[in-house]
Amino acid sequence: MKFKIFLTVLLASALGAAASAKTITLLNVSYDPTRELYVDFNAAFAKYWKAKTGDDVTVKQSHAGSGAQARAINDGLQADVATLALAADVDALYNVGKLVPQDWQKRLPNNSAPYTSTIVFLVRKGNPKGIKDWDDIVKPGVTIVTPNPKTSGGARWNYLAAWGYALKKYGSEDKAKEFVGKLFKNVPVLDSGARGSTTTFVQREIGDVALSWENEAFLVLKEYGADKFEVVVPSLSILAEPTVTVVDKFVKKKGTEAVAKAYLDYLYSDEGQEIAARNFYRPRNETVAAKYVKVFPKLTLLTIDADFGGWTKAQKTHFTDGGVFDQIYLK
Amino acid sequence: MAGPATSLAAKPARSGAGTPRVIRNPLWVRVVFMTLALGFLACFLVLPLAAVFAEALRKGIGAYFHSFADPDVHSAIRLTLLTAAIAVPANLVFGVAAAWCIAKYDFRGKSLLVTLIDLPFAVSPVISGLIYMLIFGLQGWLGPYLGAGDHPWFGEWFNQQDIKIVFAVPGIVLATIFVTFPFVARELIPLMQTQGNDEEYAALTLGATGWQTFWRVTVPNIKWGLFYGVILCNARAMGEFGAVSVVSGKIRGETTTMPLHIEILYNENNSVAAFAVASLLALLALVTLVLKSFIEWRHAQSRPAV
Numbered sequence: 001m002k003f004k005i006f007l008t009v010l011l012a013s014a015l016g017a018a019a020s021a022k023t024i025t026l027l028n029v030s031y032d033p034t035r036e037l038y039v040d041f042n043a044a045f046a047k048y049w050k051a052k053t054g055d056d057v058t059v060k061q062s063h064a065g066s067g068a069q070a071r072a073i074n075d076g077l078q079a080d081v082a083t084l085a086l087a088a089d090v091d092a093l094y095n096v097g098k099l100v101p102q103d104w105q106k107r108l109p110n111n112s113a114p115y116t117s118t119i120v121f122l123v124r125k126g127n128p129k130g131i132k133d134w135d136d137i138v139k140p141g142v143t144i145v146t147p148n149p150k151t152s153g154g155a156r157w158n159y160l161a162a163w164g165y166a167l168k169k170y171g172s173e174d175k176a177k178e179f180v181g182k183l184f185k186n187v188p189v190l191d192s193g194a195r196g197s198t199t200t201f202v203q204r205e206i207g208d209v210a211l212s213w214e215n216e217a218f219l220v221l222k223e224y225g226a227d228k229f230e231v232v233v234p235s236l237s238i239l240a241e242p243t244v245t246v247v248d249k250f251v252k253k254k255g256t257e258a259v260a261k262a263y264l265d266y267l268y269s270d271e272g273q274e275i276a277a278r279n280f281y282r283p284r285n286e287t288v289a290a291k292y293v294k295v296f297p298k299l300t301l302l303t304i305d306a307d308f309g310g311w312t313k314a315q316k317t318h319f320t321d322g323g324v325f326d327q328i329y330l331k
Numbered sequence: 332m333a334g335p336a337t338s339l340a341a342k343p344a345r346s347g348a349g350t351p352r353v354i355r356n357p358l359w360v361r362v363v364f365m366t367l368a369l370g371f372l373a374c375f376l377v378l379p380l381a382a383v384f385a386e387a388l389r390k391g392i393g394a395y396f397h398s399f400a401d402p403d404v405h406s407a408i409r410l411t412l413l414t415a416a417i418a419v420p421a422n423l424v425f426g427v428a429a430a431w432c433i434a435k436y437d438f439r440g441k442s443l444l445v446t447l448i449d450l451p452f453a454v455s456p457v458i459s460g461l462i463y464m465l466i467f468g469l470q471g472w473l474g475p476y477l478g479a480g481d482h483p484w485f486g487e488w489f490n491q492q493d494i495k496i497v498f499a500v501p502g503i504v505l506a507t508i509f510v511t512f513p514f515v516a517r518e519l520i521p522l523m524q525t526q527g528n529d530e531e532y533a534a535l536t537l538g539a540t541g542w543q544t545f546w547r548v549t550v551p552n553i554k555w556g557l558f559y560g561v562i563l564c565n566a567r568a569m570g571e572f573g574a575v576s577v578v579s580g581k582i583r584g585e586t587t588t589m590p591l592h593i594e595i596l597y598n599e600n601n602s603v604a605a606f607a608v609a610s611l612l613a614l615l616a617l618v619t620l621v622l623k624s625f626i627e628w629r630h631a632q633s634r635p636a637v
Contacts, residue, residue, distance in 0.1 A: 060583060060585055061582070062582045063581065075474070076495075097470065224600075
């Protein structure tokens with residue numbers, strides 16, 4: 001039996017290797033809601049790279065909850081680039097697998113976050129529960145859909161936005177903890193990723209409000225029609241910075257370092273920023289941002305570095321085993 | 332619903348006129364049970380199956396076939412077929428060997444082997460996937476020696492070989508073999524046990540070699556059970572989700588099998604395509620059922636002749 005498995009493995013890897021040897025293939029391991037963004041961006045990049053170097057480049061995509069994807073890369077999913085939902089998940093690539101250098105975040109502009117987003121509320125048409133701000137969603141009888149902060153990046157932004165709001169409004173950590181505790185009492189189901197959560201809210205029709213990436217909420221309006229859902233912008237939210245990096249260890253092995261780097265640089269180009277904005281991610285480039293200023297509502301945004309002391313600290317306080325989230329949720 | 336139920340129920344009553352009155356159930360009991368069983372089947376099996384096809388055809392037959400034009404769907408179908416094409420023969424050989432050992436010989440640890448064969452039935456598919464992750468993952472036992480590993484002694488050499496197990500086709504095949512492990516063996520063991528060794532002994536006494544005995548005596552005897560096991564094994568191999576999901580890495584067009592691709596399409600708000608692929612899998616299941624009934628029928632027919 002063992003020998004047979006071995007043969008099978010050999011055969012299958014030979015097949016696998018033969019199939020992927022012709023053009024340059026990159027693997028972009030990303031988080032859940034970026035599927036549509038990277039379908040557009042990959043096509044644009046392939047065109048750009050062909051014009052620049054004459055090489056064909058195919059970018060394969062893999063999507064799941066951000067934390068789960070970081071775990072998969074550490075387990076050996078050979079990503080050339082990781083475009084995850086937050087810095088802490090990319091940190092894990094250094095902490096666990098030593099796949100990227102410790103200072104990965106300094107290698108690209110804007111904290112290695114080429115586009116940003118924020119957290120908004122997605123409600124059903126007519127806003128039947130009258131949800132305007134964070135206080136309205138923790139009321140008894142309101143059901144909230146959000147993914148699991150342990151596996152999903154978006155969920156961690158959701159959590160921190162709520163925490164930041166409560167801390168500002170009620171003034172103490174204890175009050176914030178109580179507030180977020182009440183919020184998670186209203187959550188009937190924790191999906192593992194943002195897209196699963198959206199499906200739960202939109203297709204399975206569970207919940208009064210979904211805490212959602214802004215880009216995901218706009219996408220729902222676009223896909224399902226503004227006659228079925230509404231976006232509610234709370235008084236305060238968080239500047240969500242999805243971060244990107246080349247996975248050094250794998251690109252060195254595959255010899256794709258240059259293409260992978262160019263791929264990420266292209267995210268910062270005018271074209272890349274345009275594509276991000278068209279897919280409802282807030283662009284960093286000011287010219288492009290000015291063009292799309294009407295799309296993105298203005299609101300007060302907390303930042304992870306100024307208000308939470310950076311991702312390393314936030315991750316440790318709130319989301320590690322036995323952290324604040326566990327204390328709240330397991331209670 | 333009441334019409335056919337009643338007529339079906341009435342039949343045994345007429346033909347069973349010889350059975351004593353006390354053990355015959357009154358008509359209404361039979362009708363109630365029949366309606367319950369059929370109603371249950373309709374609600375939980377036929378309706379969802381119909382819903383899959385209805386959803387797949389919601390935007391018309393054109394959109395349905397258009398779903399299959401996507402190269403990622405092709406790749407998913409190819410990968411599913413490849414996986415089954417490796418897993419089924421592997422388990423066929425293993426199943427015959429294991430059933431042979433168990434049915435024809437007595438040895439120490441036999442019951443342990445029987446229990447082990449059943450293990451994949453008892454273990455959740457997620458765990459089946461995770462064990463391969465633990466072994467072949469980069470942070471696992473063997474992972475550091477493989478693919479991207481950088482083990483101080485072997486790392487360099489293995490690095491150049493580019494052996495990928497998890498997040499690649501071999502991992503998917505391994506996980507599938509694991510979960511479909513028992514099907515053939517489970518089907519053959521009782522069959523071979525009832526048949527005993529007599530015919531083989533007879534062949535051997537008449538001068539047949541072991542190999543001849545196997546092909547001319549054993550195989551014809553277990554033929555239908557073997558087909559049956561292979562078909563069930565194949566159905567499971569193509570439909571497996573949980574174990575494969577863990578080791579797949581979900582690289583579109585590369586490591587997504589049909590069941591995984593269905594989930595991806597569904598999550599991308601592309602329900603027509605999702606259900607179109609699902610309908611293909613469902614069709615496969617129906618073909619399996621038809622084949623299975625056919626084999627049962629043939630088996631029943633061939634019995635008296637043997």
